[in-house]
Amino acid sequence: MPLNRDYIGHTFPPTEPYEVSRVKIREFADAIGDANPVYRDREAAKAAGHPDVVAPPTFPIVFTMGGAALAGADLGVNYAMVVHGEQRFEYTRPVRAGDTVVCQSTINDIRAAGRNELMTIQTEVKTVEGEHVCTAYNTLVERGGAA
Amino acid sequence: MSARIKYDEVEVGAEIPAQTYPIDRGNLVRYAGASGDFNPIHWRESFAKAVGLPDVIAHGMFTMAEAGRYITDWVGDPGALVDYGVRFSGMVVVPDEGGNELEVSGVVEQKLDDNKVVVALTARAQGEKVLTRAKATVRLA
Numbered sequence: 095m096p097l098n099r100d101y102i103g104h105t106f107p108p109t110e111p112y113e114v115s116r117v118k119i120r121e122f123a124d125a126i127g128d129a130n131p132v133y134r135d136r137e138a139a140k141a142a143g144h145p146d147v148v149a150p151p152t153f154p155i156v157f158t159m160g161g162a163a164l165a166g167a168d169l170g171v172n173y174a175m176v177v178h179g180e181q182r183f184e185y186t187r188p189v190r191a192g193d194t195v196v197c198q199s200t201i202n203d204i205r206a207a208g209r210n211e212l213m214t215i216q217t218e219v220k221t222v223e224g225e226h227v228c229t230a231y232n233t234l235v236e237r238g239g240a241a
Numbered sequence: 242m243s244a245r246i247k248y249d250e251v252e253v254g255a256e257i258p259a260q261t262y263p264i265d266r267g268n269l270v271r272y273a274g275a276s277g278d279f280n281p282i283h284w285r286e287s288f289a290k291a292v293g294l295p296d297v298i299a300h301g302m303f304t305m306a307e308a309g310r311y312i313t314d315w316v317g318d319p320g321a322l323v324d325y326g327v328r329f330s331g332m333v334v335v336p337d338e339g340g341n342e343l344e345v346s347g348v349v350e351q352k353l354d355d356n357k358v359v360v361a362l363t364a365r366a367q368g369e370k371v372l373t374r375a376k377a378t379v380r381l382a
Contacts, residue, residue, distance in 0.1 A: 118275075121274075121275045122275045122276070124271065124275070125268070125271040125272045125274065125275035125276070126272065126275075126303065126306040126307065126310060127262070127268065127307075127310070128306075128310045128313075130310075130313065130314070130319065132318070132319060133319075142318050142320065143318075143320065144320060148319055148320060149319075150306060150309060150310070150313070150319060151306075151309040151312075151313065151319055151322050151325055152302055152305050152306040152309050152325075155276060155302050156275075156276055156277060159277070159278070174292075177301075177329070178301040178302070178329050179328065179329060180326065180327065180328045180329065180374075181301070181302065181305060181326065181327055181329075182324070182325065182326030182327070183324070183325050183326070184323070184324050185322055185323055185324065185325075187320065188319050188320050188322075231326070
């Protein structure tokens, strides 16, 4: 079904803080098969100029996929028909162990593309101290939503 | 930060050597756990087929992660990445037997100021492009 256009421009409340741990970063790096020592060895990370181990570039998907923020809204999304259309990250700096981050999402756009509905969500990721870490742009496709 | 590639030594049009990344079901199970994306199309064959897919398919974000690894391995430091975006244009089908392979290649498309370059990435599986408009902006040494 068509998505609720009233949500274009809507900003959701910030998420609960997410604590980034070395263990989670290592688990994610292992899962993508990336052996880079800056994801697991604090000394290697420091030698590369980071204060602690950093996370791989796509790690922020762990807390920016947006499901929690959107689930309660009367957007009209049929999640069984949703696929991931596009993803982009703009980085101020890498996520690193010890960060506690808060995400705030805004629906930038909802539009029809053929038989599908496209929704683009922008999520600002900041530390609880207010430092900007990255911005995620996530385009979801609801297959058949505009049919 | 410690990018190992020097801006002054990189020309527009320079090709980055292609890399191949094998993908099997075990990778997808681990990625599901690490990312929190437990959609059964990525690990349960009967479910994937019931919703019209040819077989289990890889998470799009797994493919994006492999192409991200390609670019950070080239530049030498994940902290050098300024901007990274992709469009998911095709499925990476992962059969139980044999799995699949992702081939990633890249070309320096543009040199920007402040030692930044834009790399256009190509990711292919089973002979077709699975990412389009895939670009990474990195700050070189």
